[in-house]
Amino acid sequence: MAAKPDLVVIGAIAGAHGVQGEAKVRAFGDPAMLASYGPFLDETGEVVFTPRRARHSGGETVIVVFEEDTTREALLAMKGTLLYVPRAALPEPDEDEFYYSDLVGLAVEDAGGAPLGQVKAVQNFGAGDLLEITGPDGVWYLPFTKEAVPHLDLKAGKLVANPPEAEAAEEAGDGDA
Known part of the structure; x- marks a missing residue:
């Protein structure tokens, strides 16, 4: 069994946006970069969603369209779900900076x-x-x-x-x- 990758929480499902399967995601970092780190994983390292497009909607919220088909109801049921990415997908912090997971x-x-x-x-x-x-x-x-x-x-x-x-x-x- 392969070791679980070192994961970092980068956001959480905040709800649905519209009726076409778009999600509101609360970013726990730079909202403009949220979708650029690859697929969103769960705490075990399994893919939850793969972002196709994202747009910053102000504040910490990003509207994301996923590769996977999803419904408004499914996204509402997932509200609060934490989204992870491998630590290796994130840029290395500057000398006096760190990630909270550190x-x-x-x-x-x-x-x-x-x-x-x-x-x-x-x-x-x-x-x-x-x-x-x-x-x-x-x-x-x-x-x-x-x-x-x-x-x-x-x-x-x-x-x-x-x-x-x-x-x-x-x-x-x-x-x-």
Whole structure:
């Protein structure tokens, strides 16, 4: 059995557009490039759709026509389906850039090097990117900002976290006299 390719989520089905089988796809990157990376895959690497044409419709939405026959009803039923492409199909990021998928699995440490957990996922619930971290105290979220993540080292496989709660405790004196 062949190894599953390294996959990156690049979008999600957002619904149907019109009645001719066109799909609205929310791009998780450059909308103009969404359809240029080849077939859209599922999380197992199987082809879901092959884009034939795409046009940017403003914001994060792209209207896509697929090679495969599909219906409005089928697309509506697939709303929220994540679309993947092989990592190798994407351009290499610049030196100080990375894909969010590169963050998953990184060790999380505090400024003193004490382990805090591991990055499970990158989430965005509408108010900015958050790192979902699993640690000894369960799951917690860290804003993905320069203040909260002052150091990121992909080669070493870790990041330094400065959680806002820790900052607030320091400013309050943490109850020490």
